[in-house]
Amino acid sequence: MTAARDVVKLFRVLIxxxxxxxxxxxxxxxxxxxxxxxIHPPHAKKYTEHKAVELAVEPTTVAIPLRQxxxxxxxxxxxxxxxxxxGQKIGEPASFVSAAIHSSVSGTVKELKVMDTLGGKDLxxxxxxxxxxxxxxxxxxxxxxxxxxxxxxxxxxxxxxxVGMGGAGFPTHVKLSPxxxxxxxxxxxxxxxxxxxxxxxxxxxxxxxxKVVLGLRALMKVLGVPKGYIGIEDNxxxxxxxxxxxxxxxPEIEIASLKTKYPQGAEKQLIFAVTGRxxxxxxxxxxxxxxxxxxxxxxxxxxxxxxxxxxxxRICTITGSCIKEPKNLRIKVGTMLTEIVEQCGGFSxxxxxxxxxxPMMGIATSxxxxxxxxxxxxxxxxxxxxxxxPDPSACIKCGKCVTICPSYLEPVYISAYAxxxxxxxxxxxxxxxxxxxxxxxxxxxxxRPLLQSIRLAKREIxxxxxxx
Amino acid sequence: xEQQYRVSSSPHFRSNESVSGIMRDVVIAxxxxxxxxxxxxxxxxxxxxxxxxGAAVATEFFVQRYxxxxxxxxxxFSAVVTGLLLALNLPASVPWFIxxxxxxxxxxxxxxxxGGLGFNFMNPALAARAFLMASWPTDMTTWAVPRAADGVTxxxxxxxxxxxxxxxxxxxxxxxxxxxxxxxxxxxxxxxxLGGLYLVWRGVIDIxxxxxxxxxxxxxxxxxxxxNFQIAFLHVLIGGLMLGxxxxxxxxxxxxxxxxxxxxxxxxxxxxxxxxxxFGGYPEGVSYSILLMNVATPLIEKYSKSRVFGGGKK
Numbered sequence: 184m185t186a187a188r189d190v191v192k193l194f195r196v197l198i199x200x201x202x203x204x205x206x207x208x209x210x211x212x213x214x215x216x217x218x219x220x221x222i223h224p225p226h227a228k229k230y231t232e233h234k235a236v237e238l239a240v241e242p243t244t245v246a247i248p249l250r251q252x253x254x255x256x257x258x259x260x261x262x263x264x265x266x267x268x269x270g271q272k273i274g275e276p277a278s279f280v281s282a283a284i285h286s287s288v289s290g291t292v293k294e295l296k297v298m299d300t301l302g303g304k305d306l307x308x309x310x311x312x313x314x315x316x317x318x319x320x321x322x323x324x325x326x327x328x329x330x331x332x333x334x335x336x337x338x339x340x341x342x343x344x345x346v347g348m349g350g351a352g353f354p355t356h357v358k359l360s361p362x363x364x365x366x367x368x369x370x371x372x373x374x375x376x377x378x379x380x381x382x383x384x385x386x387x388x389x390x391x392x393x394k395v396v397l398g399l400r401a402l403m404k405v406l407g408v409p410k411g412y413i414g415i416e417d418n419x420x421x422x423x424x425x426x427x428x429x430x431x432x433x434p435e436i437e438i439a440s441l442k443t444k445y446p447q448g449a450e451k452q453l454i455f456a457v458t459g460r461x462x463x464x465x466x467x468x469x470x471x472x473x474x475x476x477x478x479x480x481x482x483x484x485x486x487x488x489x490x491x492x493x494x495x496x497r498i499c500t501i502t503g504s505c506i507k508e509p510k511n512l513r514i515k516v517g518t519m520l521t522e523i524v525e526q527c528g529g530f531s532x533x534x535x536x537x538x539x540x541x542p543m544m545g546i547a548t549s550x551x552x553x554x555x556x557x558x559x560x561x562x563x564x565x566x567x568x569x570x571x572x573p574d575p576s577a578c579i580k581c582g583k584c585v586t587i588c589p590s591y592l593e594p595v596y597i598s599a600y601a602x603x604x605x606x607x608x609x610x611x612x613x614x615x616x617x618x619x620x621x622x623x624x625x626x627x628x629x630x631r632p633l634l635q636s637i638r639l640a641k642r643e644i645x646x647x648x649x650x651x
Numbered sequence: 652x653e654q655q656y657r658v659s660s661s662p663h664f665r666s667n668e669s670v671s672g673i674m675r676d677v678v679i680a681x682x683x684x685x686x687x688x689x690x691x692x693x694x695x696x697x698x699x700x701x702x703x704x705g706a707a708v709a710t711e712f713f714v715q716r717y718x719x720x721x722x723x724x725x726x727x728f729s730a731v732v733t734g735l736l737l738a739l740n741l742p743a744s745v746p747w748f749i750x751x752x753x754x755x756x757x758x759x760x761x762x763x764x765x766g767g768l769g770f771n772f773m774n775p776a777l778a779a780r781a782f783l784m785a786s787w788p789t790d791m792t793t794w795a796v797p798r799a800a801d802g803v804t805x806x807x808x809x810x811x812x813x814x815x816x817x818x819x820x821x822x823x824x825x826x827x828x829x830x831x832x833x834x835x836x837x838x839x840x841x842x843x844x845l846g847g848l849y850l851v852w853r854g855v856i857d858i859x860x861x862x863x864x865x866x867x868x869x870x871x872x873x874x875x876x877x878x879n880f881q882i883a884f885l886h887v888l889i890g891g892l893m894l895g896x897x898x899x900x901x902x903x904x905x906x907x908x909x910x911x912x913x914x915x916x917x918x919x920x921x922x923x924x925x926x927x928x929x930f931g932g933y934p935e936g937v938s939y940s941i942l943l944m945n946v947a948t949p950l951i952e953k954y955s956k957s958r959v960f961g962g963g964k965k
């Protein structure tokens with residue numbers, strides 16, 4: 184029986200191996216700074232991550248849309264023939280959930296006309312620049328943050344037209360006005376930049392960390408919150424170091440080195456990664472006592488505080504397989520995208536698809552003849568082969584979408600019910616909890632349009648609720 | 652006309668995973684065990700494997716092309732997997748028509764009649780095995796002796812266990828490398844584990860399913876047999892447990908999609924396997940236990956949904 188004993192030994196090794204695999208099969212050790220689920224798409228950031236931000240060539244004409252986020256458009260404050268200066272307010276918010284719009288150049292208003300924008304068609308103020316960049320008289324530095332009241336900081340943010348620069352462009356002052364009964368414990372800055380390709384936030388944190396830190400302190404002051412976090416994915420070690428250095432003298436600010444995983448920068452996942460709190464289903468970050476802002480938003484706030492200049496430009500990553508010279512450019516709001524692409528050497532081949540934002544959640548545009556906005560974080564080009572939507576085949580119920588869903592949903596069934604027009608069933612499977620990160624569509628081996636059909640279900644469910 | 656670009660719903664980025672890639676990995680994972688089966692049981696085993704795979708692919712093509720009139724999907728390797736799994740679940744000495752009829756049943760009735768890949772509610776290979784067991788019980792339980800001349804038959808190790816003939820039991824070493832009687836594919840536990848670990852490494856299966864299945868079976872048989880470690884250990888190594896646990900309890904379409912459901916499935920299959928092997932009429936219980944859990948899958952899924960993020964503890 185000695186052979187049997189050897190075999191038992193061998194089997195013990197095998198069991199150990201299996202136990203090891205069990206705990207590592209999904210590679211998820213639930214540390215503090217991560218979430219459950221998620222995917223690992225190729226980073227594809229190498230084209231631009233080591234390229235310093237360049238100032239874009241001064242546009243000769245800008246077309247500034249009066250609507251740059253969901254909600255009511257601004258009312259125009261200028262007319263054809265008016266002379267405007269840099270930083271002058273040209274759009275007045277028509278409601279509370281709206282942000283002011285300012286001129287990014289000095290020059291003459293040529294016309295107000297409805298133009299193609301990313302969101303459809305919107306009224307734009309077309310300004311012919313005189314090239315002088317004369318700054319509006321109202322623009323002057325504010326006193327240091329320490330000597331300002333919370334209310335004053337709030338007015339500065341509101342007056343500077345600051346919006347969430349991560350993508351949706353939601354007006355920041357709205358986020359900073361939670362109802363009285365909600366206590367906010369944390370302000371979290373989102374520097375995850377988990378979208379592949381994009382490096383705008385990375386470069387911002389690396390090159391101007393002090394702005395990010397000042398912006399965070401301003402946000403903490405407005406909300407009266409003692410604790411601030413800056414969450415950065417751990418594939419950007421240089422940005423983490425740079426921010427850590429800038430925040431060294433502020434013990435109330437903590438840098439959270441996040442596990443590199445998509446969608447680490449999704450608001451609810453970020454809050455969970457940093458604080459361990461879950462935003463209740465159907466709720467807002469404030470329901471978990473947190474307010475999340477993008478690092479670029481914080482930098483824009485810092486800019487407004489130190490120079491008085493409202494939000495008139497932003498950093499944008501221009502990259503992808505069809506761009507001759509991928510770049511990180513600081514571009515003025517209202518610059519035509521065609522001009523921006525020209526500054527990057529133009530196309531090396533005709534792209535099949537152009538996406539504004541990241542590849543996972545960005546929006547495809549049919550034309551480049553549209554102006555940039557406060558939320559143009561990236562211009563991605565895909566060649567013809569990469570832009571084709573793959574043909575879906577039958578679902579094999581592999582369950583990969585269930586395993587990776589960061590909202591713990593079962594995308595396979597929501598999608599199946601949506602495609603059968605059974606929207607009440609899709610609702611039962613919690614379709615409305617979908618954050619539309621696109622991880623399910625990414626991972627699906629059958630290339631099924633999972634997110635697309637879940638979006639359809641969400642729209643239908645909400646439309647029915649409105650009717651009822 | 653100005654250049655117009657493609658528009659589509661996000662995401663604009665897809666992984667390289669594909670159905671054919673997954674199925675190809677399963678075939679690769681099964682090859683070592685198949686080779687061992689052919690080595691131990693000879694030419695007849697090879698013929699059985701080829702007939703089974705060939706009939707499965709041909710049936711898939713025929714049904715899709717001429718009966719359902721849908722695009723054929725034989726390129727996704729799923730019919731190859733079904734045919735191969737069926738062959739591995741057959742004794743090497745079966746007459747030629749058994750793998751052919753079995754494959755036709757598996758593909759035409761169990762798979763295509765219910766809508767094809769992803770819609771079968773049972774594992775096609777196991778359902779076909781059950782069908783063959785009911786139709787040709789003698790052929791299906793005549794076991795060739797490994798490395799012997801054609802026509803020499805003997806009992807399987809599980810049969811010996813069932814009859815409680817301790818002096819005829821194979822050594823643990825022989826059970827591990829596969830030098831024992833049984834179906835073509837269930838001889839070598841070691842090579843099946845190797846194939847299974849390949850699938851784990853490739854991300855095709857979650858190792859927790861086979862691990863929990865095997866562990867449940869082991870613990871229960873350990874208890875049922877008066878804490879006899881050797882018997883319980885042999886139970887794990889012989890018969891179809893390794894093949895079933897790594898390659899069939901992890902089948903996609905006939906098992907739950909969520910982790911909790913998969914664990915319930917694995918424990919249930921382990922429980923049924925131990926009960927059938929110990930107290931049932933058959934020496935082997937793996938295929939029936941998996942089939943029973945297959946039909947329970949919709950029910951399991953209904954009650955094993957995970958809580959939604961932010962939905963509170965459930």
